[in-house]
Amino acid sequence: MASRIPLPYSPKVLELFRNPKNLGRMEDATISATAGSLACGDRIAIYLKINKDDIVEKASFESYGCAANIAAASVLTEIIKGKPLKEAWKITWRQISDELGGLPAIKYHCGILAVGALRRAIRAYYKKEGGRPEWLPEHLTAEERQALEEEELMEKLAKMRKKL
Amino acid sequence: MSERTLKSIEELIKFHGKPKREVYFDGENSGRVLKEVIEAMLPYFRDTGYGHPSITNKPGWEAYEAFSKASELIAKTLNVNSQDLIFTHSGTEANNLAILGGVRANKHLGKKIIISAIEHLSVIFPAKELEKTGFKIVEVPVDSEGFMDPDTLESFVDDDTVLVSIGYVNHEIGTIQRLREIIEKIRDKNPNTIIHSDVVDAYGRIPLDLTKLDLDMATLSSHKIKGPRGVGVLYLKEGVNLEKIIYGQLSTQEYWPGVENVPLVVGFAKAAEIRFTNFEEKVNHMRKLRDMLIEGIMDKVPYVILNGPKGERRAPDNVNLSFLYCEGEALTIEFSFNGVYVSSGSACTTRVLEPSHVLVAIGRKYEEAHGSILFKVDPEHTIEDIEYTLEVVPKAVERIRMISSAKPREV
Numbered sequence: 177m178a179s180r181i182p183l184p185y186s187p188k189v190l191e192l193f194r195n196p197k198n199l200g201r202m203e204d205a206t207i208s209a210t211a212g213s214l215a216c217g218d219r220i221a222i223y224l225k226i227n228k229d230d231i232v233e234k235a236s237f238e239s240y241g242c243a244a245n246i247a248a249a250s251v252l253t254e255i256i257k258g259k260p261l262k263e264a265w266k267i268t269w270r271q272i273s274d275e276l277g278g279l280p281a282i283k284y285h286c287g288i289l290a291v292g293a294l295r296r297a298i299r300a301y302y303k304k305e306g307g308r309p310e311w312l313p314e315h316l317t318a319e320e321r322q323a324l325e326e327e328e329l330m331e332k333l334a335k336m337r338k339k340l
Numbered sequence: 341m342s343e344r345t346l347k348s349i350e351e352l353i354k355f356h357g358k359p360k361r362e363v364y365f366d367g368e369n370s371g372r373v374l375k376e377v378i379e380a381m382l383p384y385f386r387d388t389g390y391g392h393p394s395i396t397n398k399p400g401w402e403a404y405e406a407f408s409k410a411s412e413l414i415a416k417t418l419n420v421n422s423q424d425l426i427f428t429h430s431g432t433e434a435n436n437l438a439i440l441g442g443v444r445a446n447k448h449l450g451k452k453i454i455i456s457a458i459e460h461l462s463v464i465f466p467a468k469e470l471e472k473t474g475f476k477i478v479e480v481p482v483d484s485e486g487f488m489d490p491d492t493l494e495s496f497v498d499d500d501t502v503l504v505s506i507g508y509v510n511h512e513i514g515t516i517q518r519l520r521e522i523i524e525k526i527r528d529k530n531p532n533t534i535i536h537s538d539v540v541d542a543y544g545r546i547p548l549d550l551t552k553l554d555l556d557m558a559t560l561s562s563h564k565i566k567g568p569r570g571v572g573v574l575y576l577k578e579g580v581n582l583e584k585i586i587y588g589q590l591s592t593q594e595y596w597p598g599v600e601n602v603p604l605v606v607g608f609a610k611a612a613e614i615r616f617t618n619f620e621e622k623v624n625h626m627r628k629l630r631d632m633l634i635e636g637i638m639d640k641v642p643y644v645i646l647n648g649p650k651g652e653r654r655a656p657d658n659v660n661l662s663f664l665y666c667e668g669e670a671l672t673i674e675f676s677f678n679g680v681y682v683s684s685g686s687a688c689t690t691r692v693l694e695p696s697h698v699l700v701a702i703g704r705k706y707e708e709a710h711g712s713i714l715f716k717v718d719p720e721h722t723i724e725d726i727e728y729t730l731e732v733v734p735k736a737v738e739r740i741r742m743i744s745s746a747k748p749r750e751v
Contacts, residue, residue: 216706
């Protein structure tokens with residue numbers, strides 16, 4: 177079993193936790209998606225307003241999760257504003273972590289979850305629009321798979337406990 | 341710890357700053373030592389009794405004297421003999437000694453160990469270790485308030501039961517078990533079974549007479565009564581077999597080798613002396629603050645559930661509430677910025693949040709456990725502390741809920 181240390185959050189994480197940017201549900205969103213689950217203790221919802229040129233006009237989020245989760249979603253929505261979806265797709269969790277002054281290792285999954293939610297939204301958008309652009313991978317990327325794994329893992333755990 | 345982590349922590353503390361008022365409610369995990377206790381300990385670091393209590397020189401004899409007096413005082417509060425107290429360096433160590441040492445020394449009595457589903461992890465984990473060496477662990481279930489049914493427990497006890505370990509007061513949700521009745525039933529069914537109780541959260545909160553309870557072993561911890569951290573006790577009834585679990589130079593204590601930490605033992609005794617002076621008054625004070633906090637929060641904040649029982653069957657210091665649609669860590673940090681220091685039942689140990697085993701055992705859903713916050717009041721807290729907390733909590737919860745992607749309509 178691993179040890180538990182107090183989370184060495186950077187001031188940037190705490191600052192965004194206290195004053196998150198782009199917070200809240202977007203009523204006129206073109207598309208939205210979530211990643212994570214309440215049972216795993218973190219779930220990010222991403223809302224995107226996309227224009228006809230496939231550029232992110234507005235982005236916002238809601239987060240049921242820890243400080244890192246909130247900060248990661250805040251940073252992500254800030255980065256993708258004004259970007260074409262093709263560029264937004266390329267954002268990595270590492271970039272988010274770096275932007276936050278380095279997430280503690282135990283919180284890497286928060287960055288992954290934020291990216292997972294964004295990519296789900298982008299996929300959903302093209303599914304709705306019809307036609308997958310060439311740059312969009314056919315199969316799920318690592319971040320999307322991780323989000324999925326996390327959601328499934330918790331379901332499995334809950335079932336296991338019930339059996340016990 | 342890496343240099344980078346240390347630097348982050350320094351920056352974090354600087355960023356956090358000092359809130360205008362600070363109230364520490366995390367007595368479960370650590371605590372502020374009483375001033376009088378610190379004063380009582382100080383001379384024993386340098387001025388007197390700084391020797392080894394089993395060595396023949398003046399500081400050694402002084403240490404032995406101080407140690408013995410402290411031991412006497414604590415024994416009196418429990419109505420037992422001081423020779424039956426084993427000083428360890430924490431409650432965790434005392435529980436490990438009880439479970440591992442108690443079972444190994446009495447293995448001829450059977451293979452079955454009975455614990456409850458809501459024991460402290462320092463009871464559960466050593467029991468799980470024994471399971472690897474061929475013992476069978478039976479976990480007694482609890483109801484939605486954390487109570488064990490004495491008859492159910494009795495039905496698990498058989499001729500093969502070597503040890504039963506049942507905590508008196510639950511550390512997380514404050515449930516006070518009907519321990520006397522439970523012990524009687526175990527004795528009736530199998531008089532040879534060794535009975536241990538983790539009484540850490542009962543000590544200094546409810547009347548406790550270990551002789552009357554007829555326990556074989558019991559665990560105490562100093563920091564839970566505002567003594568120093570780093571000192572615990574295992575009470576071992578005369579005649580009960582125990583095996584050592586650590587080895588080293590023998591000192592005054594047969595079962596816990598190594599140098600006794602005399603200043604801390606003195607501090608523990610001082611904390612006990614203070615707690616048991618006007619004991620009833622202190623208990624009533626805690627109960628009053630407890631109810632003020634529970635009722636105040638439930639009154640001001642929607643979607644809150646109380647974990648554990650109400651009233652007389654709940655420890656006077658325990659407040660455990662689940663704030664739905666909130667994640668616990670975010671809440672602890674938000675409270676902290678406002679000077680209210682608490683802990684959450686869920687801990688981020690892996691990619692997913694690990695819910696408290698106690699809350700899962702009483703039937704809480706994961707998302708209910710994740711939003712749980714534990715407050716422990718103590719005799720030093722004031723009505724103003726509670727009033728301040730009642731100002732902070734609703735605002736903090738409202739802000740975290742505003743951020744949250746979980747809304748009342750969906751759970």
